[in-house]
Amino acid sequence: MTNSLLTKQSENLLFHTFDETLKPQIEDLLSLGKSAGADIVEIFLEKSDNISLLAEQDAISSVSPSFGIGAGIRVFLGKKDGFVSTNDLSKAGLLFALTQALGMLGLEIGSQNKNNFEGLKNLKDFGIDKNTWLNDSPDLNESTIKLLESTKLLASKNKNLQVRRASYSRNWQEVIVAATDGVFARDIRLHQTVGINVIAIKDKHRSTSARRYGSSGNPNDLRNWDIDKSSCDLNESAQKMLHAEYVEAGQMPVVLANKFGGVIFHEACGHLLETTQLERGTSPFHDKVNKQIAHKAVSAVDEGLSNYAFGSISMDDEGMEPQNTLLIENGILKKFLSDRAGSLRTGHPRTGSGRRQNFSFAAASRMRNTYIKKGNYSPEKLIESIENGLYCKSMGGGSVGPTGQFNFSVEEGYLIKKGKLDKPVKGATLIGEAKEILPRISMCANDLDLAAGFCGSVSGSVNVTVGQPHIKVDSITVGGR
């Protein structure tokens, strides 16, 4: 076995373009895996070219390009699987990884000699129209100019800003997936995201505010970013929260704003509908298909199809095209999100949801663009229906525990008094349990909108979209002081 530093150029798959010409070499590996007795062998090859930039105040403080290569090889035998990842894309490196993965399941190359592998299908190339994406994206020069413009504009909007930061990342990834069931697919992915955040200080008061924007598959996204609108939005939030008092804790009705408010559904319900959770026996919804799990006002979907949405994909990381998956219809659970392993272990059909951060993770069932569908009310109607409660205009991050308990921080919140928005409050956390909260989402507004985010789980951090219209939760625990 040689170190990848020493491999000869001619032996290294890295130096091939990711195209049909890789077929014979991949077929050789897959064939060896089958001859060892594996039920399925799957190979994932990846190249990446990423850039991240940071502007602080009026200077670029960090420019960090990074390049990656790698492969993940997974072998299934019955319901168990062995997965090995490596940076070594030489033939010898891949063979070693395959041998390791087989060995994990007690299999040895050539030992069974039962090779019923029929070869790969013709390459299904989802990347064919995307070959220019990398060059079409903004270069370092253009990106730095845009970021500095944004931090300058932030300064002009608010003189109380102690910290002004803008970050940009452009992630380009080329992948090939091949498996012994014949799947042979290539794709190119392009994600861009801009984050802006500020710390405002006046006397003893401090506030922090942040926003993130992102897209998938649009080389012009940074160019199209509306800096003026973003900086106005951020400054307004920072200014309002500067003098906010801490929220008083307790049970109360809340209205959650659209876009990133959808993080509550993502965490509180979406994760529990992944077969990854079903496999563990930790989802309270495991036996609830075709049963009421939410208020009849709630319908929700997960899909990978919306134009430019951060969680959209042409194919998942197992080479399958994404579906528009109806999760909940009028409160009734319809379907789970499933990947290859999840399907094998739970019986739920694959939905094009097998996703991973990169080659070093095995794919798992993960969300894509997940949102509650719009209802019939105006957002104002939801607020008007509350005597005393909380309006959550902007949510921070959140998480869900192994048995469905969730929590979210509220970045920008306002009290609701007699059906109207009142003073801003800070320090609020929403806590609860999925199966108790879903029946309490009693009203959905007509202003569905989506927001970009990152989701961390068993197969790493993946790009997702969360979303919803304004929704009303009849009662939820608000943590505060």
Add this chain to the structure above:
Amino acid sequence: MMTSENKTTIGELNPALLNNLLEKYSKESKISKWDLGASSSKDISVQVQDGNAKQLKGSQRNSLTLRVWNTNNKVGITSTSDLTSEGIKKAMKGAIEASRFGNYKETPEFSSLAKSPLKNIKSTVKNNHRIDELLSILKQAEKKLIETHKSIDSVPYNGLSENYIERLYINSDGANRYMKLSQSSIYLYAKAQEKNKKPRSAGGIRINSNLEELDIEACIDETSNKLISHLNYQPIETKKYLICFTPDAFLQLINAFSSMFNARSIIDGLSLMNEESLGTLVAVKNLNISDEGLHPENVGAFSFDGEGTPTQNINLIKSGVLLNLIHSEATARKFGVNPTGHAGLGAKVSVSPDWLVVSKSDNEIDKDETLSVKTTLKEYILIDELSALHSGVKASQGSFSLPFDGWIVKDGKKTSIEAATVAGDILKVLKNIIKIENEQIVTHQGISPHIWVDNISITGEA
């Protein structure tokens, strides 16, 4: 292209080879100053479910970060996982391109300590085990854990892994650091369900330098005992309580606010502290907090940081006074001190603590000497584990609002809390500590005694 004489085995970096390559490519690119950090790791891990193997994993990973100074003394970096000679050449090109955008106001230099002697860390590289050996051990652990109580029905999250890591730092000035170590770790997170009650869960983690010394029994016991103690739960009233943080929970809280000790965060205006905070009282007088990467219990310690600076033990808070900060080369230069061995590697270098150790000053008296987690009878909340630290902590404001696992304790009897959050201000917590217990407990993330704080807001679902 490398010659076959230079062959190394998988997972082993070759400092001389990398050095030669960088010298060659830097000359070709007219770069006279460069440094690089590289790491290589290989690991295997297993997960089980209901007595069967679930997923078995292995990986072999390399990464390299290269930093160059261009002719205008502006710095650029690139990272890559492609450690072929072509990959490194591409990284050099990327770093030179990035250097055009280097921040001329803040150019990093080589660490002044990058060639000074290193402390001898007793790191061990043990023989690795076969995956079926790990599998067998974890299956036994799962079975044993489930058998400890009739209500424990599964261990949905579990893993046993063995890792081998090596790291190097070299620069064009002749610095040459290299170290390797191995680690083994286990985590068990079990679930229990009783009739007409909510499912409950709890977990434990153990890390050691090798599998033979990994205390799996203690991990099983801890997970089981915690989970059993959570079976009988109740909601609690929202109000202010006397709190006792377990060592794990207190270290989680301090780590979440470690920007207080971070010179980079202070310079950037992201910390609660500022340059004037040094030498001031920021906590009760009997509190000491140090960062001790070299502590013998820190099995993952490397003897140098990303810039090649030797790892050092630093007193951060001594008798309540903020005494020192953790530094990179650049921040140390700004503060007129030596770098402390806590840096990463980058155009703008970040710093982070290694291994926090919390202790009590000998010459100070607690505000309430009577409190003890073993004997106190009056009502208090024992906070064992904090959640959602990524979203519930405002490090630059000092505030936190965090869900937690814990118990309400009265007359010495622990009753699990159904669901609740704890909220407060870190500076008030540090100044309202009323008791620091004597016994220091080693955890997987550092060392701390139990810490008592009065008058903290808890929100329950009741």
